[in-house]
Amino acid sequence: MVSVENLHKKFGKNEVLTGLDLEISEGGIFAVLGPNGSGKTTLIKSILGMVIPDKGTISIHGKSIKKDSNYRKQIDYLPQIANFPSNLKVKELIKMIKDLRGNSTNEAELIEMFKLEPFIDKKLGQLSGGTKQKVNILLTFMFDSPLVILDEPTTGLDPIALIRLKNLIKAEKAKGKTLLITSHIMSFVEEISDEIVFLLEGKIYFKGTIPALKAQTSQPDLEHAIANILTENHV
Amino acid sequence: MFKILKYSFFDLMRSRWSYVYFAFYLLLGIVLLFLNNDLSKAVITLMNVIIILVPLIGTIFGVMYYYNSKEFTELLLAQPLKRSSIFLGQYLGVAISLSMSLILGLGIPFVFYGLFMSNAIWDFSLLLITGVFLTLIFTALAFNIALSNENKIKGFGYAILLWLFLAVIYDGLFLMSLLFFEDYPLDKLSLIGTVLNPVDLSRTLILLKLDISALLGYTGAIFKQFFGTNFGLIVSISMLSVWVVMPVLRIIFKSKKKDF
Known part of the structure; x- marks a missing residue:
């Protein structure tokens, strides 16, 4: 599905990605983990074409993403910080994104799921952080793309919305989609992800299932396994 | 590109500042x-x-719009859209809405005063055309500055400096160099000096048309002497077009290489 080869990216003097190789197969939930500044967002933004890599290739479905913008039709992306033009109404934003991407499949269902009807006529600048995140989720999931990328999807959500989000993610997986998720909440990662990709200093340190990670570090739970990797590498 | 242009344009048409300008x-x-x-x-x-004034407003609006719509831009970048169409759409959205304010704001009182029945209609049209050119040029320059500077304050600073340089300082330097080298033949130098600055160029263009170039400054006189009115008009307009095209090309080039 997604294959990344020898990816390098520097921001000024700060080398964020140093020769990252990653192969993501079709179907399933992949959690991208790593300490702050390990390059998770840079990796995701490179796949989306928002960050231009210094070196290396990224291909989706075997096709290089360079000099092409249409491949993004196959990706739904949930940005980390939900910042929208503040003088637009929620309704107008939905309409605009639909206009830019083509018709959506299940927006009404999602509005109902996250109880967004009371906010639909409000301006985005007036919404609370959690509600903005719900709009963000709505905009991401209302299209039916084979690859879904979620950058910190749980930020600001209340427990009910969190449960709904988990169900939504599981439902997407059941449809055979590939989901790439970053999160710092280990219980969330443990509950939903099939495989873990652990980034450290701009490279993939570990890729495999959660039981495999626990076995490798001989720790009883995911949180300690991650902490174990970090202390061993003096991060 | 036209979808982005449409949204940027309507977004600006709703903003209070377009009306203030109008x-x-x-x-x-x-x-x-x-x-x-x-x-x-x-x-x-x-x-x-x-x-x-037009260059000043174009510069400030351009920089302000770019920085204010950063989030919107990031949202668009994750969509299946070309980078060049996102930024050109936004640029044209700003430039067209500013030009509309200018044309309607000046056009309405002049039309009611009886513009269509007077000889001044060509001079007035030329004035609006130059105004639109200046808007296109300075908005494009502002977008260039904003694209190259992540820091808002720096971006604003450079934009204002650019305006100050082209609208005020350039003329001063130009005149001083003419005075300093007055013993040498300066025709070519002053001609090149005029062509290189869109503000001077616009002034010359209008002066040539108004046929009062002899009264108003050295630049106009030189242009008149060299080109005669019609040829001067064509040269000026093509130079203004170059001034639009160059920064627009840099917007396309720069936006392709930028990280968001």
């Missing part, structure tokens, strides 16, 4: 007409205002 020109047009009581004289006065 109302300012409306007021300026009305006041000038009633003070001068003569269309041609009003056109000359307007020229002096437009030459300085």
Whole structure:
């Protein structure tokens, strides 16, 4: 599905990605983990074409993403910080994104799921952080793309919305989609992800299932396994 | 590109500042007409205002719009859209809405005053055309500065400096160099100096058309002497077009390489 080869990216003097190789197969939930500044967002933004890599290739479905913008039709992306033009109404934003991407499949269902009807006529600048995140989720999931990328999807959500989000993610997986998720909440990662990709200093340190990670570090739970990797590498 | 243009344009049409800008020109047009009581004289006065003010507004609006719509841009970047169409769409959205404010704001009072029945109509149209050119040029320059500077304050600073340089300082340097080298033949130098600055170029263009170049400064006289009115007009307009195309090309080039 997604294959990344020898990816390098520097921001000024700060080398964020140093020769990252990653192969993501079709179907399933992949959690991208790593300490702050390990390059998770840079990796995701490179796949989306928002960050231009210094070196290396990224291909989706075997096709290089360079000099092409249409491949993004196959990706739904949930940005980390939900910042929208503040003088637009929620309704107008939905309409605009639909206009830019083509018709959506299940927006009404999602509005109902996250109880967004009371906010639909409000301006985005007036919404609370959690509600903005719900709009963000709505905009991401209302299209039916084979690859879904979620950058910190749980930020600001209340427990009910969190449960709904988990169900939504599981439902997407059941449809055979590939989901790439970053999160710092280990219980969330443990509950939903099939495989873990652990980034450290701009490279993939570990890729495999959660039981495999626990076995490798001989720790009883995911949180300690991650902490174990970090202390061993003096991060 | 046209979808982005449409959204940027409507977004700006809803903003209060477009109306302030429109109302300012409306007021300026009305006041000038009633003070001068003569269309041609009003056109000359307007020229002096437009030459300085249009670049300033274009620069500030361009930089402000770019920084304010950063989040919107990031949202668009994750969509299946070309980078060049996102940024060109936004640029044209700003430039067209500013040009609309200018054309409508000045056009309405002049039309009501009887523009269509007077000889000043060509001079007035030329004034609006130069105004639109200046808007296109300075908005494009502003987008260039904003694209190259992540820091808002720096971006604003450079934009204002650019305006100050082209609208005020350049003329001063130009005149000083003419005085300093007055023992040498300066025709070519002053000609090149004029062509290199869009503000001077616009002024010259209007002056040539108004046929009062002998009265108003060295630049106009040189242009008149070298080209004669019609040829000068063509050269000026093509130079202004180059001034639009160059920064627009850099917007495309720069936006392709930028990280968000």
